[in-house]
Every structure is written in structure tokens, then in C-alpha cells.
Amino acid sequence: MEKTLDTFKIGEKGVIIKVNGEGVTRRRLFDMGVTPGANAKLVKKAPLGDPIEITIRNYELTLRKNEAKQVTLKVED
Amino acid sequence: MIRVALAGNPNSGKTTLFNALTGSSAHVGNWPGVTVDKREGEYKRKGYEPISIIDLPGIYSLSPYTPEEVISRNYIIDEKPDCVINVVDATNLERNLYLTTQLLEMDVPIVIALNMIDVVKKNKDEINYNKLSKALGVPVLPVSALKEKDFSSLMQVVNEEASKKRKGTTLLEKTNLNDLVNEIKGLYEEKGENNSLFHSIKLIEGDSIERKNHEKIYQKVEEFKSNFNDETFGNDLEAIIADERYKFIQEECSISFKKHQEPEYIVDKKGRKKKVKEGTISDRIDKVLTNRIFGLIIFVVILFFVFHLTFGEDLFYLKAMGAFNNTDVTLGAGTTWEGILFSSGTGIQSPGVLLQTILVGFTDFITEQVGIGLDLAGASSWANALICDGILAGIFSVLSFLPQILLLFLFFSILEDSGYMARVAFILDRIFRRFGVSGRAFMPMIMGFGCSIPAMTNTRTLATDRERTATIRVIPFFSCSAKLPILTACAGATVTLFGVGNADLITLGMYGAGIIIAIIALLVLRSTTLRGETPPFIMELPAYHWPKFSSLMLHVWDKCKHFVKKAFTIILVSNLVIWVLQSFTPSWQYIEYGDDGFVTGLTTNDSILANIGKIIQPLFTPLGFGSQLGTFGWVFAVGAITGLIAKENVIATFAMLGAVVASVPGVGGIVSDIEGASDVAMMIQATNINIPGILAFVVFNMTTIPCFAAVATAKAELNKGKLKNTIVFWLITSYIAGTIIYLVGTWWWTVFIVLVVIALAIVSIHFINKARDKKANLTLNN
Structure with missing residues (x-):
């Protein structure tokens, strides 16, 4: 099943298949290791629900839901 | 001399390695045009030529996303260092090597320093350096910047590589x-x-x-x-x-890395199976600190302790809770240091206040001795006053902030280095995004309640220049500890004279007004001069670790050195000018102020400053403390000017004139135990200023140009050319805020006029922006 990162539940894992968007934000996501093929896991959400924290390439990364919306992952059913 | 640049990810231990290599020779400045730390130093070893080392800012990539990345890229391209040491965090190879793959494309010799190798060993992981070195085509050396002292083998290789030429290589050649x-x-x-x-x-x-x-x-x-x-x-x-790039790292470099697998269960002595706790210590700490329910509460508690330990007069409220009610002890009674450390009357002072009291006691002593010495040497009274009141008092009043600035710095550096500050940004981002800044901007703003100086310096942790500029501009609106006397004295005088309200409530209300003005200002800035998208928030949350003592000290020392230097240069000159203006008449007669008031019949009322005050007084008419106040009204105008030296001077100016206005009929007779309140009350009587006028005066002083020390800091922290606009911004904001408070407070119906003006402003900003966007789109499409 495919879904975007912002709809993930805590503890959910997936493999990135696509990074949408454009310009600096997308570039930054690539630079931080958010590229197709990488495994990502949603670790937690901030107390107010946004931003979110994921584990990717062995480290913790935080991003806003707005940016997470651009990242599509494949999740095991 | 060989020049070597250090490049690497943030948190890769680059600065720790730099400090270890260069020791005391390091010095910190700014890169030209931008406020990013420029660290330079020398590596010295007996029998070898010293090597110049430059610490490039921490970056994730060489794409121009942040000023740091542009600096690092341009430095290597334009300055052509002889060698680049790429510091790589061995516990996080995958992401760190991403930058390496880009560095390798440059025509410069590269040596990889595989840092934090001690942690890798502790985790029982293994790295095959030879395989990694072969895959990357450059030397790879394991180091532990935190534990080691001898880096001669690393520098030996650097020295050899620097003498060779290297052409860039790329992993793309196989694609x-x-x-x-x-x-x-x-x-x-x-x-x-x-x-x-x-x-x-x-x-x-x-x-x-x-x-x-x-x-x-x-x-x-x-x-x-x-x-x-x-x-x-x-x-x-x-x-x-x-x-x-990432494929290359996974395929070519991962083979050199062998992760130790923790068994899922361990068997204890009695043969029972026990599940191994999941996650590292850092993960478990994080679970508590960023907990959905307790995260915000823990944050508030930490913040309270930081401020309490720095500014608290009654440590842990022991006195207020009645801990010393039955004792009558004053340490050091009868000496100069009476009651500094402890007195059952006032309780225990927090470390910040204690250090300040000691420093002020010491500097007061110096000033006094110098005064006595000058008298004995036969110096004239004005020369004496110039040195004691003009020069020394000026420097010392700025230096008296130092202990608290230092402590505040120290606490916030600990929070920063430990990795907690990144989590604070994570927790608060949701709230702050609406105002066009990220969660990170909260820390510097809240520090503003203590002192604007460390607060402004702390804005370096912010991601973009725009966010940094906006934050620096609103920091003074978070009323600092030096502005508190203005609030309490004016509130106290108002309550006593007019018999309205409650002094504490007025003070608190003024703090609230400052915050509201800051929020409005952020929103206005976001849609006018500092326009643009809210910067993206894509940030690493580094693992928690204990901050290293020596790097903390270095950090705090750097900031303090900078501050002290400023105190003796720009701040000193500014203070001196104001002193001369208030101590001489336009015909250069000296106005002598002794223990019993003015000596020669001349008063501050005759000074150059008073004359300037009288000229600019009409400017403040819309704010309620201008021409309508008559003869002595200029004091309010001048108070705002002397406040530039230090905000404490606002009330001190009132006190100086107390002696003059006391002779005015109907003035006097107000005694208050709030410091400065009786002076303010006398001025209120002498000028017949109304309550909205006083409130406007307070708000004006809170939001206008901060003290010289803070302005000097803002100059250092803002990018070139931004200071002028920032000062204009402060002036306009305080003027508008003061005017609105006075107008609406005096004639309630003016609220409708104000609302109409605000509505018109919003509409016109909207249309101007629309027109601008249209124009921008047109040029883009062409």
C-alpha cells in the first residue's frame, strides 16, 4: 500500500518510493537522506501533533507535516 | 604555511577536533558579510612547521541551502586550502558520507577523520578502514576528538597529502x-x-x-x-x-561496516531470560523530554530554573516560604560584604545575583578610591566627575550585566550542546510557525526577558537570515531585567497618586503588552519588509550527550570577550557623549552635582541634554509626554535618551531632577518603598501627565531602541547594512505603540479611528504585496 509520510501512525514503517515538491525543500530532503529506497519509521509526533520525527538512515530527523506530505512510501500491508 | 580546512556535518565533533588541534591559539570571528562563526587557529608540534587550521561551518551538503553551505563551498573553491580534513561521525556513516561524496568531486587533497571511534568500539561495531579508504580513494584515519590528545599520526598524513595534488573524482563515472x-x-x-x-x-x-x-x-x-x-x-x-550517492554509500561503504547485533534476551545468573531494553539511553531520555503531555511542562520547569538561578533574589523561595523566620543571622555583618551570601532578612541570593552583587561592590569600591585619589591629586571637580561618573560608571554599569549574561549563556549553551534545544524547537514549532518563524526562535525570545544581549547572540542557531533578523528585532520587546525598574516605579507611582488598580497587575500587563507588540511586529514584518515563505523545518535531532566542559567554557569565554571589548569601545564612547551632554550647559559651564544636590545653582534643567530635550519634546506630544507637559516635560524625552546607556538610567534621570522639581508648588509628600516610585510621582505632579501618558511612556521605553550594549550586539549579529533599518523599526514601533495607548486611553472613542487606520494599513499591505507578486511573476516568466 502507498501512502504519504504525514498520514503515518506512530511506529509505522515504510520504504520511500517518491519525493515530490520542488526547489530548496526537495533538495534539502535529498540532502538529509530522504531519497527513494530509504527506510523510514515514524518515531513520534510533537505534543501539538506537528512536526513529526522519523528515523531514517540511522538517525533522527524532524520535519513538518507540510513537507512530509511530499514523501510517498510503500508500506507492508 | 600549510592551510588545512575542517569540513563535516553538524554534530560530527568537528569543533571538538578543532579545539583539540589548535588549543589556545584559536580565535573566533565572523565570515565577511554574514554572522557565521569563523574559527581559525594553528596546530603546533615541536620540530614541525605550524599548520594553519580553519574550521568550516557544519554542513550536510554543498548545495546552497544555508549561508553555511555557501561559505564552505566558496572557501574551498576560492581560497584553495592545501588539504581538507573531512570529519565523519563514525556512528552515523551513511548520512555523513553523503557530504564526503560531494567533497571528493573537488580538486583538493582530502583526508577523512573517522571521529567518535571510541563509541563505535563501545557499541562493539567494527569498521574496516582499509576497505573504506579504498572505496573512497582517500586516506581514512580513526580518531576520537573527545578522548585523544595526540593527533600527530592524523596530521602526519595531512602533511603528506597536502604536498600532493589531487583531482576530483566522482562516483557518477560508473553510471x-x-x-x-x-x-x-x-x-x-x-x-x-x-x-x-x-x-x-x-x-x-x-x-x-x-x-x-x-x-x-x-x-x-x-x-x-x-x-x-x-x-x-x-x-x-x-x-x-x-x-x-546514497546507493554508492550503501553498496561500497557499508561492506566496511559491521554492526554488532545485541541479543534480544540475556540470561541472568538464575537462568531466567530477560528482555534487553529497547533503544539507547538517548532514546529513553527523549521519550520523557518530548512526551506529549509532560514535554511542555518539563520545558517550563527547566526554563524556570534557568531564570531563577540567574535572576532570583530569594533562592528557591526559601525566605518567602518562611524558612528563616525564627533565625536572625547575617553573614559578614559589619564588613563590606554584609549579607551578600546570606541574610535571614532577604534570603539567599541566586548565583547570578550573588556574582553581580560582588562585582558591583568591587567596581563601586574602585570608583570610590579613584575619586578619593583624584581629589587628593587636586583634580578639578569636573575632571573627577568625568572620570568617575562618565568613564568608570559607564563601563561598570555595562560590566555589571556580565555575571548574569555569563550564567544565562552557560545555561543555554548546556541546553544547546546537550541536544535539548533542538527538541524545544520540535515541541514549539507548531505555535511559532504562524508568526513566520520556526520553533527555534522561541529560545532567544524568552532569553530576552533576562537580557537582550545573550538573546541576540543566541539567534545564531536559527536557520535563515530572515528569521534571524525578525527575531533580533522583536527581542527587546521581551522586557529585560533592566527595564523592570521602569515598570515597577511608574506602576507604583500611578497607583499611589491616582489610587487606581494594583501595581503588580499594571507591571504584568506591561509585560503582556510587550509580548503582544512582538507578535504583531512579527506578523507585520512577515508581510512587509521580511516577506517570503515560512522557511522549511527539516532538522536533525542529534542524540543527547553530556556537554563537554572545555568547549562550554570556550563558548562562553568567546561571547564574554566580545561583550567586554564592546564595553570598552563603542559603548564607552556613547556613554561619554551622553555624560558630557547632561553635565554641561550649552556655554560649557559645568553642572556640579554633589551629595546635597546641585552645587553651583545650575541644574540639569540647564544642561545641553535638557535643551535637546526641549527641542525634541514636541515629538512626543502624540504619545502624551510631549508639549502638553510644560516646563519639566522634557525630562520624559531625556529619560528616553539616557535610557540608551542602560535602561536603569530612565528612572535615575527622574531621581536627578527630583531636587529641581521639589520646589514646584504641589510637588512632594509621596513616599513609596518601591525604588524610584517617589521620584516618578514627583515628576507626575510637576508635569500633570495623565495615566495613559505614563503607560505610553513605559511602553515607549520598553519597545524603543534598547541600550547601547544591545545595539552593539545587534550590529554584530545582523548581516551588513541591516542595523540601520532595525533601529528605524524600533523607533517606529515604539512610537506607534505609545501613540495608540495614549490616544485610546485618553479619548476612548479614538479606538475607532485607530481600528480604521489599522484596517486601511492591512488592506494596502495586502494590495501592495499582490502587485509585487504579480510583478515578480511577470519577470520570472519572461
Whole structure:
């Protein structure tokens, strides 16, 4: 099943298949290791629900839901 | 001398390695034009030529996303260091090597320092350095910047490599982009560019700097793209290259890394199976600190203790809770230091207040002795006053902030270095995004309640220049501890004279007004001079670790050194000017102020400053403390000017004039135990200022140009040319805020006029922005 990162539940894992968007934000996501093929896991959400924290390439990364919306992952059913 | 640059990810231990290599020779400045730390130092070893070392800012990539990345990239391209040490966090190889793959494309010798090797060993992981070195084609050396003292083997290799020339290499040569890279590279070489490989790959990535400079060559890339189609990525070359970099790291470098597998269960002595706790210690700490329910509460508690330990007069409220009610002890009674450490009357002072009291006691003593000495030497009274009141008092009043600034710095550096500050940004981002800044901006703002100076310096942790500028501009609105006397004295005098309200409530209300003004100002800035998208928030949350004592000290020392230097230069001169203005008449007669008031019949009322005050007084008429106040009304105007030295001076100016206005009929007779309140009350009586006028005066002083020390800090922290606009911004904001408070407070119906004006302003900003966007779109499309 495919879904975007912002709809993930805590503890959910997936493999990135696509990074949408454009310009600096997308570039930054690539630079931080958010590229197709990488495994990502949603670790937690901030107390107010946004931003979110994921584990990717062995480290913790935080991003806003707005940016997470651009990242599509494949999740095991 | 050989020049070596350190490059690497943030939190890779780069600065720790730099400190270990350079020791005391390090010095910190700014990169030209931007406020990013520029650290330089020398590596010295007996029998060898010293090596100059420059610490490039921590970066994740060489694409121009942050000023740090542009600096690092330009430094290597333009300054051509003899060698680059790429510091790599061995516990996080995958992401760290991403930067390495880009550095390798540059024509510069590279040595990889595999840092935090001690942690890797502790985790029982293994790294095969030879395999890694072979895959990357450059030397790889394990180091532990935190534990080791001897880096001679690393520097030996650096020395050897520096003497060689190295041409950039790329992992793309094994891909189907190789032909394109070679073609573009050829075009760059024809133009005689250095670092042709690096430039050509950046251009293929569609890098904005590269495109701007070589739009013609970029057409070749576009041509290639139109005939290119990858299965997964289509013709998105930027994505393909990023993907290839990570693929290379996974395929070529992971083989050198062997992760130790923790068994899921351990068997204890009695033979029972026990599940091994999941996650590292850092993960478990994080679970508590960023907990959905307790996260915010823990944060508030931490903040309370930081402020309490720095500014608290009654440590842990022991006195208020009645801990000393039955004792009667004063330590050091009868000495100069009476009751400093402890007195049952006032309780225990917090470390910040204690240090300040000691420092002030010491500097007061110096001033006194110098005064006595000058008298004995036969110096004239004005020369004496110039040295004691003008020079010494000026410097010392600025220096008296130092202990608390230092402590505040220390606490916030601990929070920063430990990794907690990143979590604070994570927790609060949701709230602050609405005002056009990220969660990170909260810390400097809240520090503003203590002192604007460390607060402004702390804005360096913010991601973009725009966010930094906006934050620095609103920091003074978070009323600092020096502004508190203005609030309490005016509130106290108002309550006693007019018999309205409650002094504490008025004070609190003024704090609230400051915060509201800050929020409005942020919103206005966001839609006028500092326009643009809210910057993206994509940030690493580094693992928690204990901050290192020596690097903390170095950090705090750097900031303090900077501050003290300013105290003796720009701040000293500014203070001196104001002193001269208030101590001389326009015909250069000295106004002598002794223990019993004015000596020669001349008063501050005759000073140059008073004359200037009288000239600018009408300017404050819309704010309620201008021409309508009559003869002594200029004091309010002048109070605002002397407040520039230090905000404490606002009330001190009132006190100085107390002696003058006391002779005015109907003035006097108010005694208050709030410091300065009786002076303010006398001025209120002498000028017949109304309550809205006083409130407008307080708000004006709270939000106008801060003290010289803070202005000097803002100058250092803002990018070139931004200070002038910032000062104008402060003036306009305070003027508008004061005017609204006075008008609406005096004639309630003016609220409608104010609302109409605000509505008109909002509408016109909206339309101006729309027109601007349209214009911007047109130029883009052409």
C-alpha cells in the first residue's frame, strides 16, 4: 500500500518510493537522506501533533507535516 | 604555511577536533558579510612547521541551502586550502558520507577523520578502514576528538597529502550520466575554470548558483534531459544523483561496516531470560523530554530554573516560604560584604545575583578610591566627575550585566550542546510557525526577558537570515531585567497618586503588552519588509550527550570577550557623549552635582541634554509626554535618551531632577518603598501627565531602541547594512505603540479611528504585496 509520510501512525514503517515538491525543500530532503529506497519509521509526533520525527538512515530527523506530505512510501500491508 | 580546512556535518565533533588541534591559539570571528562563526587557529608540534587550521561551518551538503553551505563551498573553491580534513561521525556513516561524496568531486587533497571511534568500539561495531579508504580513494584515519590528545599520526598524513595534488573524482563515472558529466566538464575546462568536475556535477543537479553563472552550458543539460528517461526518476537528474550517492554509500561503504547485533534476551545468573531494553539511553531520555503531555511542562520547569538561578533574589523561595523566620543571622555583618551570601532578612541570593552583587561592590569600591585619589591629586571637580561618573560608571554599569549574561549563556549553551534545544524547537514549532518563524526562535525570545544581549547572540542557531533578523528585532520587546525598574516605579507611582488598580497587575500587563507588540511586529514584518515563505523545518535531532566542559567554557569565554571589548569601545564612547551632554550647559559651564544636590545653582534643567530635550519634546506630544507637559516635560524625552546607556538610567534621570522639581508648588509628600516610585510621582505632579501618558511612556521605553550594549550586539549579529533599518523599526514601533495607548486611553472613542487606520494599513499591505507578486511573476516568466 502507498501512502504519504504525514498520514503515518506512530511506529509505522515504510520504504520511500517518491519525493515530490520542488526547489530548496526537495533538495534539502535529498540532502538529509530522504531519497527513494530509504527506510523510514515514524518515531513520534510533537505534543501539538506537528512536526513529526522519523528515523531514517540511522538517525533522527524532524520535519513538518507540510513537507512530509511530499514523501510517498510503500508500506507492508 | 600549510592551510588545512575542517569540513563535516553538524554534530560530527568537528569543533571538538578543532579545539583539540589548535588549543589556545584559536580565535573566533565572523565570515565577511554574514554572522557565521569563523574559527581559525594553528596546530603546533615541536620540530614541525605550524599548520594553519580553519574550521568550516557544519554542513550536510554543498548545495546552497544555508549561508553555511555557501561559505564552505566558496572557501574551498576560492581560497584553495592545501588539504581538507573531512570529519565523519563514525556512528552515523551513511548520512555523513553523503557530504564526503560531494567533497571528493573537488580538486583538493582530502583526508577523512573517522571521529567518535571510541563509541563505535563501545557499541562493539567494527569498521574496516582499509576497505573504506579504498572505496573512497582517500586516506581514512580513526580518531576520537573527545578522548585523544595526540593527533600527530592524523596530521602526519595531512602533511603528506597536502604536498600532493589531487583531482576530483566522482562516483557518477560508473553510471549512465558519465558521458554528460565529461561533456559538461569539457565545456568548463574550455572556459579555464578550476574544479571543473565539481562545477559540472552541481550544474547537472540544477544548482541555483551554478545555473546563474553558466546558463549557456546549462542548455546542454536541458538538451540531455529531453532525451533521457530513467525507469523510476524520469529525467529528474537531481533525484538520480542524490540516489546514486546514497546507493554508492550503501553498496561500497557499508561492506566496511559491521554492526554488532545485541541479543534480544540475556540470561541472568538464575537462568531466567530477560528482555534487553529497547533503544539507547538517548532514546529513553527523549521519550520523557518530548512526551506529549509532560514535554511542555518539563520545558517550563527547566526554563524556570534557568531564570531563577540567574535572576532570583530569594533562592528557591526559601525566605518567602518562611524558612528563616525564627533565625536572625547575617553573614559578614559589619564588613563590606554584609549579607551578600546570606541574610535571614532577604534570603539567599541566586548565583547570578550573588556574582553581580560582588562585582558591583568591587567596581563601586574602585570608583570610590579613584575619586578619593583624584581629589587628593587636586583634580578639578569636573575632571573627577568625568572620570568617575562618565568613564568608570559607564563601563561598570555595562560590566555589571556580565555575571548574569555569563550564567544565562552557560545555561543555554548546556541546553544547546546537550541536544535539548533542538527538541524545544520540535515541541514549539507548531505555535511559532504562524508568526513566520520556526520553533527555534522561541529560545532567544524568552532569553530576552533576562537580557537582550545573550538573546541576540543566541539567534545564531536559527536557520535563515530572515528569521534571524525578525527575531533580533522583536527581542527587546521581551522586557529585560533592566527595564523592570521602569515598570515597577511608574506602576507604583500611578497607583499611589491616582489610587487606581494594583501595581503588580499594571507591571504584568506591561509585560503582556510587550509580548503582544512582538507578535504583531512579527506578523507585520512577515508581510512587509521580511516577506517570503515560512522557511522549511527539516532538522536533525542529534542524540543527547553530556556537554563537554572545555568547549562550554570556550563558548562562553568567546561571547564574554566580545561583550567586554564592546564595553570598552563603542559603548564607552556613547556613554561619554551622553555624560558630557547632561553635565554641561550649552556655554560649557559645568553642572556640579554633589551629595546635597546641585552645587553651583545650575541644574540639569540647564544642561545641553535638557535643551535637546526641549527641542525634541514636541515629538512626543502624540504619545502624551510631549508639549502638553510644560516646563519639566522634557525630562520624559531625556529619560528616553539616557535610557540608551542602560535602561536603569530612565528612572535615575527622574531621581536627578527630583531636587529641581521639589520646589514646584504641589510637588512632594509621596513616599513609596518601591525604588524610584517617589521620584516618578514627583515628576507626575510637576508635569500633570495623565495615566495613559505614563503607560505610553513605559511602553515607549520598553519597545524603543534598547541600550547601547544591545545595539552593539545587534550590529554584530545582523548581516551588513541591516542595523540601520532595525533601529528605524524600533523607533517606529515604539512610537506607534505609545501613540495608540495614549490616544485610546485618553479619548476612548479614538479606538475607532485607530481600528480604521489599522484596517486601511492591512488592506494596502495586502494590495501592495499582490502587485509585487504579480510583478515578480511577470519577470520570472519572461
